[in-house]
Amino acid sequence: KQEVTQIPAALSVPEGENLVLNCSFTDSAIYNLQWFRQDPGKGLTSLLLIQSSQREQTSGRLNASLDKSSGRSTLYIAASQPGDSATYLCAVRAYSGAGSYQLTFGKGTKLSVIP
Amino acid sequence: GAGVSQSPSNKVTEKGKDVELRCDPISGHTALYWYRQRLGQGLEFLIYFQGNSAPDKSGLPSDRFSAERTGESVSTLTIQRTQQEDSAVYLCASSPPGDFYNEQFFGPGTRLTVL
Numbered sequence A: 001k002q003e004v005t006q007i008p009a010a011l012s013v014p015e016g017e018n019l020v021l022n023c024s025f026t027d028s029a030i031y032n033l034q035w036f037r038q039d040p041g042k043g044l045t046s047l048l049l050i051q052s053s054q055r056e057q058t059s060g061r062l063n064a065s066l067d068k069s070s071g072r073s074t075l076y077i078a079a080s081q082p083g084d085s086a087t088y089l090c091a092v093r094a095y096s097g098a099g100s101y102q103l104t105f106g107k108g109t110k111l112s113v114i115p
Numbered sequence B: 001g002a003g004v005s006q007s008p009s010n011k012v013t014e015k016g017k018d019v020e021l022r023c024d025p026i027s028g029h030t031a032l033y034w035y036r037q038r039l040g041q042g043l044e045f046l047i048y049f050q051g052n053s054a055p056d057k058s059g060l061p062s063d064r065f066s067a068e069r070t071g072e073s074v075s076t077l078t079i080q081r082t083q084q085e086d087s088a089v090y091l092c093a094s095s096p097p098g099d100f101y102n103e104q105f106f107g108p109g110t111r112l113t114v115l
Helices: none
Strands: A004-007 A010-014 A019-025 A032-038 A044-051 A056-059 A062-067 A072-077 A086-095 A101-105 A109-114 B005-007 B010-013 B019-024 B031-037 B043-050 B065-069 B075-079 B088-095 B110-114
Touching (some): A010 A019, A019 A086, A019 A109, A032 A062, A044 A072, B005 B088, B043 B065, B043 B075
Antiparallel strands (some): A004 A019, A019 A072, A086 A101, A086 A109, B019 B075, B031 B043, B065 B075, B088 B110
16 A cells, blocks of 8 residues: 655744755555645645656746655755745555556645744 | 635534535536545545546545535535544545546635534
C-alpha cells in the first residue's frame, strides 16, 4: 500500500527566506506527483504537477523536483511571503487496483511565514 | 466561472443518523471524486465517477458509505448509521474529460461532526 510522508509537519520562517518542503513515498510505481495548497475553510489548490518522466516543474517562486527511483520530492519556495502561509500537501497518483488511478496524500506541512 | 460547490458547509448529527452530502462539479467535468480528511490525517480517496462508467468504490471504508451520480451532474455521498469516527471534512473534486493526468479542482468541503 502506497504511503506518503511529509516532513516537517510544521514550519515557521521569517518573511523573505527560501525554504524546502519534503515528501517521500513508498512505492515508486507512480504516474505523477502533485503539490497542493490548502487554506483553512477552503478546498485544495493545485500548485505543481510533475509527470513520472519529469524531474522538475517551476511556477513563479515555486519549484518542485521529483526523484521517482528514490521515492522523493521537494517543493522549494523562494523569497517567502506571509501570503504563502498555508498547509502544503503532496500527493502521488497510482493505480488503485480497481480500474482507475487515484491520489494518495501526505498529511501536509503547515507553513507560517512571519512578517 | 463557478467552481466546485458542496453543501452543506457544516453538518452536525447524532450517532446512528443517516446523512447526505452534496457535490456540484464544474460544468463539463466528467470525472468526480470524493475524499475524506480526518483531523490530523491526510486526504483519503473514497470513490471516483467517470462519465457513465462503473465507479471505482475501492476507497469506501465500509458498506455504510455509498455515493451516487447521475450522468455528469451532481453527486450525493450518503453515510448511514453514522459513527463518531465518521467525523471529518468530506471533499469533492472534479476534473475535465481526458486521462488521469488531468488536474482535479476541489470544493471547499463539508465538515461533518457526529456527536
